[in-house]
Amino acid sequence: MVRGHPATLLLLSLLALLAGAANTPRRPLRAMAAGCPGIRLNELLPQPQRVDWNGDGTLNGDDSYVELYNGADTPCDLSGWQLDDQANAGSAPYTFPAGTVLGAYHLRVLFRGTTHITFEPYGDSVRLVQPDLRLVDQYSYFSSSPDTSFSVSVDGRTWVRSYPPSPGRPNLPATSTPNPSPAPDPSPQPSPTGTRSATRTPAPRADPTVTVTPTPTFSPTPCPAYIGYLPMIQALIPADPAGG
Ligand SMILES: [Ca+2]
Numbered sequence: 001m002v003r004g005h006p007a008t009l010l011l012l013s014l015l016a017l018l019a020g021a022a023n024t025p026r027r028p029l030r031a032m033a034a035g036c037p038g039i040r041l042n043e044l045l046p047q048p049q050r051v052d053w054n055g056d057g058t059l060n061g062d063d064s065y066v067e068l069y070n071g072a073d074t075p076c077d078l079s080g081w082q083l084d085d086q087a088n089a090g091s092a093p094y095t096f097p098a099g100t101v102l103g104a105y106h107l108r109v110l111f112r113g114t115t116h117i118t119f120e121p122y123g124d125s126v127r128l129v130q131p132d133l134r135l136v137d138q139y140s141y142f143s144s145s146p147d148t149s150f151s152v153s154v155d156g157r158t159w160v161r162s163y164p165p166s167p168g169r170p171n172l173p174a175t176s177t178p179n180p181s182p183a184p185d186p187s188p189q190p191s192p193t194g195t196r197s198a199t200r201t202p203a204p205r206a207d208p209t210v211t212v213t214p215t216p217t218f219s220p221t222p223c224p225a226y227i228g229y230l231p232m233i234q235a236l237i238p239a240d241p242a243g244g
């Protein structure tokens with residue numbers, strides 16, 4: 001249990017809260033709307049210039065648009081809801097007429113010609129408000145570029161300005177020059193270190209027939225010295241008296 005002065009504990013709690021908030025991924029501020037759990041602002045193009053976004057053949061401010069998305073599996077009845085820019089400033093809010101229903105997983109684009117809301121190029125807000133004036137969703141920007149929209153990212157967690165405008169279509173990142181798909185990793189080859197030794201184990205070869213040179217048979221030569229002394233030896237041997 002941490003003990004300390006109440007003011008110190010309060011300060012520590014506030015610091016922990018701020019640290020947690022800083023680490024939380026940025027996500028659109030969106031309140032759960034009664035009966036419309038999946039409704040949200042999905043895209044905003046404040047500054048049309050060279051593209052006839054509404055396809056009426058005229059390039060003007062009416063090509064500015066707001067896109068809504070119902071990401072729930074039930075339809076959303078928008079009757080009496082309001083679309084607005086800054087609260088109590090800027091353009092008058094637009095009120096959805098009775099019977100306005102946005103189907104499950106459907107997009108709805110509202111051009112300025114319908115809403116009469118003018119979004120300022122140098123910073124403004126877009127807000128979606130329930131009939132009871134509860135704020136359901138909002139997005140604010142500080143500057144905009146011509147024919148560039150702000151879009152909720154694919155994962156729905158943040159707003160980005162890098163996606164190409166997509167009125168009435170899902171927001172997707174630009175598919176510019178197709179990056180060459182990463183080549184499949186070649187199956188690892190044994191490194192060529194250890195250059196194969198050229199000294200191969202020699203194939204076994206048949207031994208040449210060993211011609212054994214026959215050892216010459218030794219024929220004893222009679223010792224000449226012995227032969228020379230033989231008569232003298234014989235002379236020294238006494239004769240057998242028996243005459244044998
Ligand atoms: Ca137009």
Ligand SMILES: [Ca+2]
Pocket residue numbers: 042043067165166167168169170171
């Ligand atoms: Ca879109």
